[in-house]
Amino acid sequence: MFSKSNQILGVNARSLDYLKPLNKRKGRRIANSKLLTKKYLTKAGLPTPGLLAVFKTPKKVEEFNWLSLPDNFVLKPVSGLGGEGIVIIKKKAKFAGEWYLMDDSIINTSDLKLRILDILAGRHSLHNLPDKAMIEERIKIAKVFRKYAFQGTPDIRVLVFNKVPVMAMLRLPTAQSKGKANLHQGAIGVGVDIATGVTTYGIHRDKFIKHIPGTKRKVNGLKLPHWNTILLLAAKSQEAVPWLGYLGVDIVFDKKHGPVILELNNQPGLEIQKANHSPLKGRLNRVVGLEVKDAEHGVKIGRTLFAERFADRVMADEGIKTIRIWETVRVRSADKKRVEVRAKVDTGAWRTSIDRDLARELGLLKPDNILWSKIYKSGLGIERREVIGLTFYLAGRKIETIASVAERANLRASMIIGRKDLSGFLVKPRR
Amino acid sequence: MNIFQSVIAQAIANGISEETIVLLLLLPLVASIVAAARHLIGFRGFGILIPTLIAVTFVATGIITGISIFLVILVLATLSRRILRKLRLHYLPRMALFIWFITLGILGLMVIFSYLGVSQLGVVSIFPIVILILLAEEFIAVQIRKSLREAARLIMETIVIALAGYFIFSFHWLRELALTYPLLVILTPLILDIWLGRFTGLRLIEYRRFKKLLK
Numbered sequence: 001m002f003s004k005s006n007q008i009l010g011v012n013a014r015s016l017d018y019l020k021p022l023n024k025r026k027g028r029r030i031a032n033s034k035l036l037t038k039k040y041l042t043k044a045g046l047p048t049p050g051l052l053a054v055f056k057t058p059k060k061v062e063e064f065n066w067l068s069l070p071d072n073f074v075l076k077p078v079s080g081l082g083g084e085g086i087v088i089i090k091k092k093a094k095f096a097g098e099w100y101l102m103d104d105s106i107i108n109t110s111d112l113k114l115r116i117l118d119i120l121a122g123r124h125s126l127h128n129l130p131d132k133a134m135i136e137e138r139i140k141i142a143k144v145f146r147k148y149a150f151q152g153t154p155d156i157r158v159l160v161f162n163k164v165p166v167m168a169m170l171r172l173p174t175a176q177s178k179g180k181a182n183l184h185q186g187a188i189g190v191g192v193d194i195a196t197g198v199t200t201y202g203i204h205r206d207k208f209i210k211h212i213p214g215t216k217r218k219v220n221g222l223k224l225p226h227w228n229t230i231l232l233l234a235a236k237s238q239e240a241v242p243w244l245g246y247l248g249v250d251i252v253f254d255k256k257h258g259p260v261i262l263e264l265n266n267q268p269g270l271e272i273q274k275a276n277h278s279p280l281k282g283r284l285n286r287v288v289g290l291e292v293k294d295a296e297h298g299v300k301i302g303r304t305l306f307a308e309r310f311a312d313r314v315m316a317d318e319g320i321k322t323i324r325i326w327e328t329v330r331v332r333s334a335d336k337k338r339v340e341v342r343a344k345v346d347t348g349a350w351r352t353s354i355d356r357d358l359a360r361e362l363g364l365l366k367p368d369n370i371l372w373s374k375i376y377k378s379g380l381g382i383e384r385r386e387v388i389g390l391t392f393y394l395a396g397r398k399i400e401t402i403a404s405v406a407e408r409a410n411l412r413a414s415m416i417i418g419r420k421d422l423s424g425f426l427v428k429p430r431r
Numbered sequence: 432m433n434i435f436q437s438v439i440a441q442a443i444a445n446g447i448s449e450e451t452i453v454l455l456l457l458l459p460l461v462a463s464i465v466a467a468a469r470h471l472i473g474f475r476g477f478g479i480l481i482p483t484l485i486a487v488t489f490v491a492t493g494i495i496t497g498i499s500i501f502l503v504i505l506v507l508a509t510l511s512r513r514i515l516r517k518l519r520l521h522y523l524p525r526m527a528l529f530i531w532f533i534t535l536g537i538l539g540l541m542v543i544f545s546y547l548g549v550s551q552l553g554v555v556s557i558f559p560i561v562i563l564i565l566l567a568e569e570f571i572a573v574q575i576r577k578s579l580r581e582a583a584r585l586i587m588e589t590i591v592i593a594l595a596g597y598f599i600f601s602f603h604w605l606r607e608l609a610l611t612y613p614l615l616v617i618l619t620p621l622i623l624d625i626w627l628g629r630f631t632g633l634r635l636i637e638y639r640r641f642k643k644l645l646k
Binding site: 274 | 473630631
């Protein structure tokens with residue numbers, strides 16, 4: 001039996017197996033500067049918050065025309081760590097040169113100038129090195145999140161490895177975190193199912209939570225809008241900055257512009273495993289070495305491989321279903337038709353597999369549905385086996401999974417259903 | 432093995448102090464223990480320098496005196512930080528002021544001890560005391576940068592590692608071992624360091640952190 005501790009990614013393994021070999025100096029430099037990040041992402045055509053001003057020297061701070069700024073904006077240190085030093089301006093106050101902060105206190109131009117000079121002096125940067133300051137458009141909170149977050153804007157952290165989104169977490173600012181979305185400052189982390197974008201479990205300050213503290217609002221069951229776009233942006237960020245092989249992408253959801261990439265993290269935290277109730281190493285090992293063509297392909301792999309099995313919940317809702325060895329399932333074809341297939345339930349197999357001719361007939365062998373292929377050497381010579389995304393209905397339940405493609409033309413069953421897809425079912429061996 | 436041993440014996444015969452040789456032979460082992468505390472247990476600590484330095488000063492001052500000085504310095508540092516927080520001062524002058532407070536405090540302590548007839552503190556060599564005073568800068572810096580809880584935890588971890596180092600430096604049989612089998616005492620940390628350097632398992636505190644995932 002393998003030990004579960006092998007599946008969890010700890011600090012030691014993260015550093016030796018992932019960060020050191022995969023995240024190159026150039027990539028780290030880009031991730032550590034919000035300006036460089038913006039430059040590389042923009043070049044790749046990816047959305048980032050609009051840039052309004054950059055301050056490199058104290059002189060420029062004095063010369064700046066504050067009245068040129070829009071109603072609301074965000075001041076950030078270019079190389080700030082963990083959300084430190086960020087000032088969020090909610091709107092203009094009564095007098096020119098005065099603004100409201102998110103907690104409705106007032107800040108004026110001379111306060112802002114001081115903050116910028118502090119940033120330039122390196123107050124919030126690593127080792128207090130001199131830094132630059134930047135002003136960006138403020139992201140306005142989308143309606144779905146309004147009841148979940150306190151003051152700030154929630155963001156979605158997507159962990160990308162080998163162009164595959166491996167795990168995701170929604171981060172909700174709280175009063176404790178002062179509107180910031182950083183977990184160690186007291187924000188809430190909520191796991192997100194990669195396949196559907198539905199939230200699962202929550203953590204807050206090392207504790208597992210089911211509701212937003214102080215409210216009766218459940219953390220699970222929230223469906224994040226534009227989920228595929230979010231995953232695509234994350235995977236494309238890695239294409240834009242290929243020097244970061246193990247990458248956390250922080251995406252915010254703007255009311256008007258939709259998903260926007262806020263920053264890249266070259267040393268993403270491990271708490272995401274707790275928020276998802278799922279260990280990372282196991283997932284990373286399933287993606288390592290796969291030949292991923294592009295971001296779209298990576299997202300497809302991630303969504304099929306890491307689908308949360310809602311089997312437990314289904315079981316609670318419907319009870320355990322009994323199935324026989326031979327079952328008629330309906331397989332969804334490429335053009336979304338449901339085709340009846342006689343399948344054999346095989347608890348001796350792990351993965352479901354499907355006949356090559358049948359798969360081709362259903363249009364499932366199109367390149368965009370092939371997740372990866374493996375070469376097998378068998379008695380018949382060298383054989384190529386594809387693994388494809390597959391959706392089928394068994395005893396009234398929809399199962400989204402992966403299946404290997406095999407030559408089953410001479411066998412009785414053109415499809416066998418493996419153990420992986422049988423949780424929540426009881427198999428009756430005889431009639 | 433024997434060559435190494437006789438070289439050491441020769442060095443002692445030539446007038447190098449036995450204490451120096453023993454401390455030097457054990458120093459790499461203490462450094463390895465600090466590294467092990469980070470990667471096997473998950474102590475964050477202050478790197479290798481500070482815990483090891485504290486361990487060496489404890490050896491020089493004796494454990495009771497050493498810990499009392501350390502605690503007094505810690506209390507003085509925290510108190511003076513409370514006082515100086517209200518003044519807006521540049522970083523280095525502020526640190527220099529901390530050293531001013533702490534030095535006066537230690538001086539006062541020495542005077543009081545001498546009146547009480549507890550002369551221990553007076554005979555302690557000046558260097559360990561100076562080192563401990565100067566280390567206060569690091570502890571104050573960490574209090575400024577991190578939350579109080581975090582700082583307290585870091586300092587606690589440092590004391591624990593420093594104590595472990597102290598015990599290694601002063602275990603009688605380990606000292607004997609260093610003199611009789613110097614090669615063994617030198618090679619053990621070498622192997623330990625390489626093994627630790629490639630260790631990718633979970634740290635002890637991570638078993639607790641991810642307890643729920645391990646079930």
